[in-house]
Amino acid sequence: MTPADLSAVIRASVAAAVDAGDLLGEAPTEVVVERPKNPEHGDYSTNVALRLAKPAGKPAREVAEAIAARLRTADGIAKVDVAGPGFLNITLAADALGALAVSVVAARDDYGVGTVLAGQNLNLEFVSANPTGPVHIGAVRWAAVGDALARILQAAGAQVTREYYFNDAGSQIERFARTLREVANGRPVPEDGYAGAYIDEIAHAVVAANPDVLSLPEDEQTEVFRRDGVDRMFAEIKESLAGFGVHFDVYFNERDLHANHKLDAAIKRLRDQGNIYEDDGAIWLRTTRYGDDRDRVLVRSNGEWTYFAADCAYYLDKRDRGFDRVVIMLGADHHGYINRLRAMATSFGDDPDQTLEILIGQLVSLVRDGEPLRMSKRAGTVIVLADLVDAIGADAARYALVRYSSDQSIDIDLDAWARQTNDNPVYYVQYAHARTRNVARNAESFGIGLDDFHPELLDNAADAALLTALGEFPRVVAAAAELRAPHRLAHYLENLAGVYHRWYDTDECRVTPRGDDPVTDGNRARAWLNEATSVVLANGLRLLGVSAPERM
RNA sequence: GCGCCCGUAGCUCAACGGAUAGAGCACUUGACUACGGAUCAAGAGGUUGCAGGUUCGAGUCCUGCCGGGCGCACCA
The missing domain is CATH 1.10.730.10 (Isoleucyl-tRNA Synthetase; Domain 1)
Known part of the structure; x- marks a missing residue:
C-alpha cells in the first residue's frame, strides 16, 4: 500500500463518518499522509482530524476517534491510534506495507514520476552567461540547480524547455571584440576591456583561422573578432556545460530579436496597450502603473535600445512560442528586476502570477585558506566551471550546489572541496x-x-x-x-x-x-x-x- | 532611505502551520572470524537574533526592532 493508497482509504473513512452523521461539514478532497519522525507514531500519520475539527464543531480527538473507528476495519491496516491533539497514527499490516517493494521495482525508472504539473508548458531559462568569458562561479549554481529543477519538473509531468539566452548584441560584446583585436595586434588590453588567459587563446585562434585579419582596417578587424571570437567563446561555454552534464534545448540569440524586428513589434504591442510614452527624447514604458518604483526606458534619447527593451521582446517571443509559463533564474544581484519584469508582463496584458516566474538564487562566494576569494573578470582572477569540475568532479560539484536552498547564500571552501573526503x-x-x-x-x-x-x-x-x-x-x-x-x-x-x-x-x-x-x-x-x-x-x-x- | 534574501547545535545546513526542532562534520565511547567499515550504535551539544500578535498548535504567518548579504541607471 502506497501513501497515496492509504490517503484514499482515509478519505473513504472520513466520508463514511460524514454520511453517518458523526461529522459535520464536507469530506476533504485531499488527505495528507506523512511519515512520522518518531517510529512510535506508526508507519504513517495524518492530521486530517485536526483540520476537520473546526468545521465539524467538535474536539479534534473526538473527530479522530470517529475516523479511527472506521479506519480500523479497512484492509491492510493493523493499528490506528489517536495521539496528541488528534493525530491519527497508523500502522499497516506487514504484507500491505511490504507490497510497496513490488510496485517500486515494477515501476523502475518511472517510480517517482507523477502528474501534479501535467499540462504545464514551461520555459526554463538559466545560466545565460554573457559570451565574453568562461562560465563563472555565480552562473555555475544555476547550471546545477536549473538542470536538476528541469529534470524534477519533467518528472512531475510538466513539459519543460531548457533555454539559454545568449547576449550577443550589447556593448559588452563590442568591448570583448575590441579587446581581442588589441591583444591580437600586440597592444595592451583596453581600459574597459577583458583580461585573462582565455583572451590570448581566443585572439590567437581567431588570427589562425583568419590569417589576413590583421591587415584589414580596424573596424573590419573588430567585426571579425566579434563574430569569430564570440563563436569560439560560446563553443567553450557549451563544452564546459556539457562537461557538467548540462544541455539546453534552445540557445536563443539576442541578435535574432534585433534582426527579426522583435523589439519594434514588442513596443508596438505595448503602445497598443497604452503603456508607452516619450519624454526627454526617450521612449518609456510606464511600469509604475503596475507596481514598479520607476518607469523604464526602452529607447534611449540617442536612439539606442536598452537591454530592458530586448527583455520585453524576449518575453513576448517566449509567450508567442506557446509557453504558458516563463521561468527565469537570476542571481540575487538581479532581484531588483523582479518588479519591472512583472510590470512588463502586465503591460502586455498578462497576469504575471500565471505567466512569469522569477527565481532568485543567493550568491555563491569562494573561500580559500579561510579568506574570501576576490574575483574580477577584469583582472582575470576568475574561478570557472571547468576548473571546478577538474578539481572535484562533476558529481560532487553538482551535488554540493544543489543540496542547499537557493534562498541561502553559500560559501564554497575550495580546500574542503578539493579534499574530496566523505x-x-x-x-x-x-x-x-x-x-x-x-x-x-x-x-x-x-x-x-x-x-x-x-x-x-x-x-x-x-x-x-x-x-x-x-x-x-x-x-x-x-x-x-x-x-x-x-x-x-x-x-x-x-x-x-x-x-x-x-x-x-x-x-x-x-x-x-x-x-x-x-x-x-x-x-x-x-x-x-x-x-x-x-x-x-x-x-x-x-x-x-x-x-x-x-x-x- | 526603499526593496529582496538570510539569522536554528561549536561549524555547514534541514524542517507542506503539526507531536519531544532534525541531519552531516567536528568531539567522546563502542562494533571489523564483514552482505566491501566511504558503514553502524551510543553520548554530548538548542530560550530557533529580540519583543509583541494571530490559533487547537509558530522556527515557519503578521507587526516592530537588532545584525549580516545583495540591489536600487537613458550600464549590460
Whole structure:
C-alpha cells in the first residue's frame, strides 16, 4: 500500500463518518499522509482530524476517534491510534506495507514520476552567461540547480524547455571584440576591456583561422573578432556545460530579436496597450502603473535600445512560442528586476502570477585558506566551471550546489572541496547506491532472484522504516517540483541512504544468509526491498544529475 | 532611505502551520572470524537574533526592532 493508497482509504473513512452523521461539514478532497519522525507514531500519520475539527464543531480527538473507528476495519491496516491533539497514527499490516517493494521495482525508472504539473508548458531559462568569458562561479549554481529543477519538473509531468539566452548584441560584446583585436595586434588590453588567459587563446585562434585579419582596417578587424571570437567563446561555454552534464534545448540569440524586428513589434504591442510614452527624447514604458518604483526606458534619447527593451521582446517571443509559463533564474544581484519584469508582463496584458516566474538564487562566494576569494573578470582572477569540475568532479560539484536552498547564500571552501573526503554527503548517498548493487550481486551468487515474494515476511522495524521511506519518494519529487526546490530531494536521499545503511546493519534483515545458513523466504523478500531501494536512489540521483555508481 | 534574501547545535545546513526542532562534520565511547567499515550504535551539544500578535498548535504567518548579504541607471 502506497501513501497515496492509504490517503484514499482515509478519505473513504472520513466520508463514511460524514454520511453517518458523526461529522459535520464536507469530506476533504485531499488527505495528507506523512511519515512520522518518531517510529512510535506508526508507519504513517495524518492530521486530517485536526483540520476537520473546526468545521465539524467538535474536539479534534473526538473527530479522530470517529475516523479511527472506521479506519480500523479497512484492509491492510493493523493499528490506528489517536495521539496528541488528534493525530491519527497508523500502522499497516506487514504484507500491505511490504507490497510497496513490488510496485517500486515494477515501476523502475518511472517510480517517482507523477502528474501534479501535467499540462504545464514551461520555459526554463538559466545560466545565460554573457559570451565574453568562461562560465563563472555565480552562473555555475544555476547550471546545477536549473538542470536538476528541469529534470524534477519533467518528472512531475510538466513539459519543460531548457533555454539559454545568449547576449550577443550589447556593448559588452563590442568591448570583448575590441579587446581581442588589441591583444591580437600586440597592444595592451583596453581600459574597459577583458583580461585573462582565455583572451590570448581566443585572439590567437581567431588570427589562425583568419590569417589576413590583421591587415584589414580596424573596424573590419573588430567585426571579425566579434563574430569569430564570440563563436569560439560560446563553443567553450557549451563544452564546459556539457562537461557538467548540462544541455539546453534552445540557445536563443539576442541578435535574432534585433534582426527579426522583435523589439519594434514588442513596443508596438505595448503602445497598443497604452503603456508607452516619450519624454526627454526617450521612449518609456510606464511600469509604475503596475507596481514598479520607476518607469523604464526602452529607447534611449540617442536612439539606442536598452537591454530592458530586448527583455520585453524576449518575453513576448517566449509567450508567442506557446509557453504558458516563463521561468527565469537570476542571481540575487538581479532581484531588483523582479518588479519591472512583472510590470512588463502586465503591460502586455498578462497576469504575471500565471505567466512569469522569477527565481532568485543567493550568491555563491569562494573561500580559500579561510579568506574570501576576490574575483574580477577584469583582472582575470576568475574561478570557472571547468576548473571546478577538474578539481572535484562533476558529481560532487553538482551535488554540493544543489543540496542547499537557493534562498541561502553559500560559501564554497575550495580546500574542503578539493579534499574530496566523505564530509561531502554525495559520497554517502552514492555509497548507499553502490551498496545496494553489491548486495544484489551477492544475492545473485546465492541464487536469490526476484521471483518469490512474501511481503508479510518484511516484519522487522527496519523493514518498515525503509519501506515507508521509499513510499515517500513520489511526494518528495512532487514537492520539489512545486516549490522549485531541488535541495529537498537531496536531503530526502541523504535520509533514505541513512535508513538503508541502518537496515543493512540489522542482522534480521540480511539478503544473503550468514555462514552456512540456508536461503530463506525472508532473504528473498529482502532482496526485493534491496532492489526497490536501489531503484529509488538511482532515480533520485538521476533527477539531480548525479551518477549512481555500481561500485565505488 | 526603499526593496529582496538570510539569522536554528561549536561549524555547514534541514524542517507542506503539526507531536519531544532534525541531519552531516567536528568531539567522546563502542562494533571489523564483514552482505566491501566511504558503514553502524551510543553520548554530548538548542530560550530557533529580540519583543509583541494571530490559533487547537509558530522556527515557519503578521507587526516592530537588532545584525549580516545583495540591489536600487537613458550600464549590460
